[in-house]
Amino acid sequence: MRILTGLQPSGKLHIGNYFGAMEPAVHLQDQGEAFYFIADYHAMTTTGDAATLRGNIQDLAIDFLACGLDPEKATIFRQSDIPEVNELAWVLSTVCPMGLLERCHSYKDKVAKGFAANHALFAYPALMAADILLYDADLVPVGKDQKQHLEVTRDLAGKINDRYGEGTLVIPEAQIKEHTAVVPGLDGQKMSKSYNNTIPLTGGKKAIRKSIMRVVTDSTAVEDPKPTDGSTVIALYKLFADDEQMAQMIADHEAGGFGYGDFKQRVFDAYWEYFAEVRSKREELENNLDYVNGVIAQGAEKARQEASKVLDRVRHAVGLR
Template sequence: MPRIFSGIQPSGELHIGNYLGAVKNWVELQHQHQCFICIVDHHAITQPYEPDAFEQRTLDMAVGLIAAGIDPDKCVLFVQSHVAAHTELAWIFNAVTPIGYLERMTQFKDKSQHQESVLAGLLNYPVLQAADVLLYKADLVPIGEDQIQHVELMREIARKWNAKYCRDFFPEPQAKIGTAKRIRGLDGQAKMSKSLGNTVAMLDEPDEIWEHIRMAQTDPARVTRKDPGTPEKCNVYALHQHFSAPSMVDEVADKCRGAAWGCVDCKRVLADNVAQTFSPMRERAKQLQDDPKALGDTLATGAARAREVADETMAGVREHMGYLIQHAGY
C-alpha cells in the first residue's frame, strides 16, 4: 500500500475546519494506504505557546483524532517528540539545504513578520517537515494548496541528499491535494483558526455549538428578515453544504433568496446538524478521556511502530554519510 505521512499541530481540540479540511480525508485514506499520523509538537514550539497547557493540548488532539475516526490499529498514530529521529534527520537535512530556499518560503515570510526577533526554528520549520515525511519514505503527503511549496522543498531536499550520499535512497514524495476547500471562519475571515477565535470545536456540546454558530457572519445584504440574500455569499450556507442533507441545502438556498426565513432559523438548523454529525464522536471522546492510561498506551504503541521504520531509515542515513556506527565496543 502507498505510504502517507500527515502532521497536525497539538492545538487542543479539533475544530470543524481541521475536520473538514484534513482529518475527514485522512479517515478515508487510512483504508487504502499505510498512514502515519503525527501530532507535530516540535513544530508547535516555533510559535508562542503555553508550556503549562501543552501536554493537555497534545492529549486533546490525540482524543480528537481517534474520536474523529483515525483508527490506531490501522494507522501509526504518534507524537513527533516521541520519535527522536525526526530532529536528528532535520539536523542532517540542514546540512544539505541552502538557506536561500528557506528564506523564500511564503509561510516563513508571512509568519516572520509577526516575530519581533525571527527565530531559527521558524526558518528551519520546512526542513523538519521534510524530515517528518522522508523519515518514513512516504509516497504521498495530503495537503492543502498552501502547502505545495513545502512539498516541493521536501522533494528538493531528498534530491540533494540522494545526489550527495546515495542515489534513490529517499523517494520524492508527491503532494496529494485534498478536495475540501479551505473552511472560512465564522467571522467570515479567510481561515478558520483557533488562534483567531472563529471556530466551532468538533467536541463542543450542542448548546456551545449553537452559541458559536449563532454569532456567525452572514450575507450583509440580509439586514432584516424581509431582505432577500445570496447564499453563495454566506459562510453559513457553505457549512450547510458540509453538514446538511442535499435537500436541506436546496431549501436553505431557496428560503434565503426568497426571504422565507431569517438567518437565526437558518443557523439553528445548521447548529442542530453539526451537533448531530459529531454526536458519536463526542461519545467516543468521553470514553477516551475516561481512560487516560489506554490513551497513553495507544500513543506509546504508535511511537514504537514509528520508531521501527525511523530507525531503519536512520541506520541507512548514518551508514551512507560515513558516521561511526555505534556498537557495544565504543
C-alpha cells in the first residue's frame, strides 16, 4: 500500500494539522510505502513573500522530523523539488470541468477570508490531484476539509482512465479520522494557519498559554453549569485527555463553580505535556539543519524516481509520446 500526504508551509504548524494529518502519517509510515511532502507550490497561493515562504519551508521540514516522520521509513520531500507535478496537473486540467472547481469550499472560504481570487487558488485542487496521482497513492490521511479535494482527485483520475485507458492512474482513498476530522480554532471555526486562530504545535510556554486563554466561550457565570455540546474548550481537551480526565471535565462543567479560565488552564496543561517530546526533538533539529536539509534532498531523489515512472506512463497513454 502506498500512503501520501502533504502539508503547506503557509505558517506555523498547529494542532489541527497534527491531529488531522501528521499523527496519522506517523502511524501509517509503518503500514506501507509512505510519501510525505512539504506543499510549497500550494503555499504560494496565500504566501506572496519569498523570505517568509523560505522560512516556513525550513520550519515545516523540522516539524516533519520532530513529529516523528522517519526518513528510514518514509520518503520526505518538497513538492517543488519535483516540478514534473505541474505537467501532470496540466494533463488533469484538460479533463477538469470548471464547475468541479467552482464548487470547492476551500476556494470559496479563502476568498471569503480576503485572499486574492487568483488562478492558482482556484486551480489548487487540480495540482493537489497531481500531487497524489503522481505517486500512485492508495491512501491519503487528511482532515475533513480535504474530503472534497480528494473527491475531485478521484473524479479526475477516473476521467483520465475512462478516456485513456484503465490503469493509467491509481484511484486513491481518503483516510479521515472521525474524532480529529475538524479541530476547532480559537474562534470555534476550523483551525487554519491562514485564519489566525491557531494553537501552534510548538512555541514558548507563555505565548501558547495566552493563545489558549483566547479560546472563545460563552458568558455563563462562574457558579452556573456550563454547556458541553459544541464547546471549543471541550473539543480541544478531548484531543489530549484520557477517559477519566474527560469525565471529570464534563462533570465540572455540569456542576458549575468552575470558571472557563480554570478549564482553559487544564487544556493548556494537557497540551504542554502532550507535546513535550515534539518540542525537545524540535530544539535538537534546529541546531542540526544540515541533517534536516539532507533528508529533504535525499527524499527528492527517491520521490523523483517514482514520479518519473508514473509521468512516463501518463505521457504514453495520452499521446505525448
